[in-house]
């Protein structure tokens with residue numbers, strides 16, 4: 001797969017304060033790369049170094065094959081960025097903003113009209129397109145800033161808290177758009193967010209930062225395997241199974257633990273998901289009416305919190 005970004009031992013200091021240290025990661029074409037971490041971890045600083053607004057103090061970095069250290073302007077021309085505070089002209093309408101920024105990106109009028117119309121519609125702003133931005137809500141401004149970031153057809157997008165200030169419906173539209181621009185249009189996205197539920201829906205890869213370094217990274221299933229290697233499965237029965245069945249099932253190969261004996265709902269920890277079919281066969285053969293078997297997959301939020309816990313344990 002094509003790497004859109006590669007960074008090796010990247011570091012950055014603000015006047016002696018080391019905000020990034022030893023950052024090594026890569027982002028592939030079409031990938032949504034979630035950069036997570038507590039306040040002050042260094043997510044925004046990473047974006048600023050990648051698009052050349054800040055110059056790294058050590059390490060190597062390539063963005064779209066360019067060096068952010070001396071080709072920042074070219075990187076910014078080929079990428080889109082959305083920060084927490086939308087960079088828009090308040091006294092202008094949505095269309096006036098888009099025409100202005102489109103012209104700055106050397107787009108012709110027809111392109112601006114076509115792409116502007118498309119994104120204003122996708123972000124549910126077409127009814128507001130001729131209103132001044134100062135009359136917009138925070139979430140509407142953020143959506144317009146996203147339309148602006150996408151207008152010039154960037155190959156890579158840096159989205160820093162893109163759904164900040166949005167209601168759930170608007171946030172859902174942005175999630176759908178992120179999904180579409182990566183999966184259908186092949187653009188890569190670096191997504192910094194504290195909304196883990198949202199990141200889980202759209203990201204292909206997760207990097208967790210703390211104090212300027214990446215402390216854990218992988219696909220969701222890799223991280224899930226790392227923090228919760230066992231499989232948790234919930235069994236629901238039509239009636240409470242015969243009293244000795246739970247003890248027998250708990251002793252079957254691959255079953256690590258069983259909670260809920262004496263009730264019609266059991267929660268089991270299994271070594272692998274392959275344990276499920278023989279377990280169901282055993283229970284059914286012994287007269288238990290299995291209604292459902294639901295594997296529980298740790299959410300990104302659970303994974304994130306567990307990773308933080310693991311780090312605290314290491315420190316103690």
Ligand SMILES: Nc1ncnc2c1ncn2[C@@H]1O[C@H](COP(=O)(O)OP(=O)(O)OP(=O)(O)O)[C@@H](O)[C@H]1O
Nearest residue numbers: 014015017019037038039040041042043044045046
């Ligand atoms: N202009 C600056 N001058 C000095 N220190 C800064 C500056 N900007 C950020 N920092 C510091 O660098 C560190 C990383 O900040 P950064 O904004 O990159 O974190 P973040 O992960 O984006 O945080 P948040 O989730 O709150 O947006 C923090 O300790 C912050 O205080």
